[in-house]
Amino acid sequence: xxxxxxxxxxxxxxxxxxxxxxxxxxxxxxxxxxxxxxxxxxxxxxxxxxxxxxxxxxxxxxxxxxxxxxxxxxxxxxxxxxxxxxxxxxxxxxxxxxxxxxxxxxxxxxxxxxxxxxxxxxxxxxxxxxxxxxxxxxxxxxxxxxxxxxxxxxxxxxxxxxxxxxxxxxxxxxxxxxxxxxxxxxxxxxxxxxxxxxxxxxxxxxxxxxxxxxxxxxxxxxxxxxxxxxxxxxxxxxxxxxxxxxxxxxxxxxxxxxxxxx
Amino acid sequence: xxxxxxxxxxxxxxxxxxxxxxxxxxxxxxxxxxxxxxxxxxxxxxxxxxxxxxxxxxxxxxxxxxxxxxxxxxxxxxxxxxxxxxxxxxxxxxxxxxxxxxxxxxxxxxxxxxxxxxxxxxxxxxxxxxxxxxxxxxxxxxxxxxxxxxxxxxxxxxxxxxxxxxxxxxxxxxxxxxxxxxxxxxxxxxxxxxxxxxxxxxxxxxxxxxxxxxxxxxxxxxxx
Numbered sequence: 001x002x003x004x005x006x007x008x009x010x011x012x013x014x015x016x017x018x019x020x021x022x023x024x025x026x027x028x029x030x031x032x033x034x035x036x037x038x039x040x041x042x043x044x045x046x047x048x049x050x051x052x053x054x055x056x057x058x059x060x061x062x063x064x065x066x067x068x069x070x071x072x073x074x075x076x077x078x079x080x081x082x083x084x085x086x087x088x089x090x091x092x093x094x095x096x097x098x099x100x101x102x103x104x105x106x107x108x109x110x111x112x113x114x115x116x117x118x119x120x121x122x123x124x125x126x127x128x129x130x131x132x133x134x135x136x137x138x139x140x141x142x143x144x145x146x147x148x149x150x151x152x153x154x155x156x157x158x159x160x161x162x163x164x165x166x167x168x169x170x171x172x173x174x175x176x177x178x179x180x181x182x183x184x185x186x187x188x189x190x191x192x193x194x195x196x197x198x199x200x201x202x203x204x205x206x207x208x209x210x211x212x213x214x215x216x217x218x219x220x221x222x223x224x225x226x227x228x229x230x231x232x233x234x235x236x237x238x239x240x241x242x243x244x245x246x247x248x249x250x251x252x253x254x255x256x257x258x259x260x261x262x
Numbered sequence: 263x264x265x266x267x268x269x270x271x272x273x274x275x276x277x278x279x280x281x282x283x284x285x286x287x288x289x290x291x292x293x294x295x296x297x298x299x300x301x302x303x304x305x306x307x308x309x310x311x312x313x314x315x316x317x318x319x320x321x322x323x324x325x326x327x328x329x330x331x332x333x334x335x336x337x338x339x340x341x342x343x344x345x346x347x348x349x350x351x352x353x354x355x356x357x358x359x360x361x362x363x364x365x366x367x368x369x370x371x372x373x374x375x376x377x378x379x380x381x382x383x384x385x386x387x388x389x390x391x392x393x394x395x396x397x398x399x400x401x402x403x404x405x406x407x408x409x410x411x412x413x414x415x416x417x418x419x420x421x422x423x424x425x426x427x428x429x430x431x432x433x434x435x436x437x438x439x440x441x442x443x444x445x446x447x448x449x450x451x452x453x454x455x456x457x458x459x460x461x462x463x464x465x466x467x468x469x470x471x472x473x474x475x476x477x478x479x480x481x482x483x484x485x486x
Contacts, residue, residue, distance in 0.1 A: 014288075016358045017351055026348040033340050040484035041333065053480035060476045068351045069469045075289075081296045085303035093311050100315065 015073035025067040032060045130208040138209025141202055145195065155213025161191050165213035177218065178225035180207035185229055200230050201240055275457035288459050295463045299470055306474055309426045313481065316418055323415035328482060330395060331423070332386060336483035339382050340475060346375030347472045350465045357448075357458035365448045365461070369441055372468070376438040383431050390420070397421045423482055430478060433471050440464045 036056045040049055066072040071079050142148060152158050155165030163171060172188055173179045184203040187194035195203070211218050223233050232239030281287040317324045349371040356364025390396055394406025397420040410416035444464055447453065453461055 014358065017355050019352075019355075022348060022351050022355070026344065029344045029347075030341065033337065033344065036480055036484065037333070037337055040480065050485045053485045054477075057477050057480050061473050064347060064469055064473055064476070068347050068472075069466055074292075078293060078296045081293070082299055085300035088300075089303055089307040089310070092307055093314060096311055096315060097318075101318075 015070060017067065017070070021067060025063050028063055029060055032056055032063075036060075130211070134205050134208050135212060137202075138205035138207075141198070141206050142209055145198070145206075147206075150191075155210070159191070165210050166215070168214060168216045175214070175219055176221045176225060177204070177207045177211070178221050178229055178231065180210055181229045181231070182225075200238075203229075204231070204238075284456065288462075291459050291463060292466075295466050299466065302470055306426075306429070309422065309429065310477070310481075313422045313426065316415070316422070320415035320418065323410070323413040324419045326410065326413045327416035327419035327423075328485075330390075330393075331483045332389075333483040335382050335386050336479050339379050340479045342375050342379045342382070343472045343475050346372045346379075347469050349375065350468050354458065354461050354465050357453045357461050358455055360454050362448060362451060362453070365453055366445065369445045369448060373438060373441045373445070376434050376441065379434055380431065380438075383427065383434075387424075390424075395420055397424065426478060426482070430471070430474050433474070437464070437468050437471055440467070 036053060039045065039052050039056070045052055065082070071082065148158075150157060150159040150162040151165060157164045168175060171179070173183045181200070181203045183192065184195050184198065184206060198206075221233075226233045226238070230240075275284055277284040277287040281290065349368045353365050353368035353372065356362075356368060391403065394404065394409060396403050397405050397417045399405065405417055441464065444461060447460065
């Protein structure tokens, strides 16, 4: 093949695939195809089927790449280029798979609705009355749910349209504990979110914490208003330990989408 | 398959002036082709990854759906493509040995194989359409909901099936067109040991098409 090698730098031979090698690779490919079908259809390896099929396919692919595509006789550079494609494919597959299957149940891509007993968090007796423990829990939730981004860390609103908790005017649903819980249940259009992922006890804890910003006394509450949000004031624990509520779980990416929509 | 060298061993080829030699030109073309192959892997990878992920998620539905595919036709297509890879390799070695008859003969076999593949594919596709298993609601076609009433995600399997095999079949059609072009050039005596670059490049492309099918067949038809 001297016409290709006029120059010192291009002295490599162009490999010619011999009849013999070509025929052998061809027969090997046919044989491996036969094996693929047999192992998949006529044997019972159960969940190994997939792995076996993929391994045989890779063996066939290796034969085609090495001999028919000539990678065995080609330069290292070309080999690296082509195999790098499979590396990127592997990265794509493994990283996507790792993300999806490492999520705990409450963070799956499709969030299930889970039924939980309403009394979550520290156990509250008479949860419609505050205690140091309830207030600490409320404060934790306030930060976790990013309330301070609109309502401020001291209750003074950063966002102009948000409620200033230090003032007693302008509370659209009212300032009573049950009414704050109501706001958390339903939200206020257009900017205040509903928080369906919080249990009722959590919402009560938040309401108590919000009260601490305001110097004015908390207005008196009533049974009807509490019942509206699923609390029974005649019971010590508000009926919350026994109640079962359905809690929507919010998958992270859907939460992001909803946040962006706002 | 004739093996005696005939005709054009004395083919003249003047490489482009910005290359050191014809060998340099060939190596450059080959590198470009390999880079294109990397792109093709990534091109198909989007669908393959989607298939892997959703197969894991909806394993039962996908399994039920894949039982609808005719694995015998899939196996026949696999054999057809393996034969065609073999014949295209023979066409290239014929060129390297200066055997024009060999080039022409093997190109015809390769073309026949690609045609055969497309025939089997169209039989499969029309059968799916006939049973209402075409998952896209275009051309007035409707998805047959009753067929998989208890396995709603079977439709997703068929979406991926048609997209993946359809994209692959498109590559086969392009390949067939390339082989017709190569046949005409070979008939004019343009290929020999001094110059067979287009054959080599199209051969690489065709082997890649075979590679994709080597994975598609077990994935969709056997263990889907």
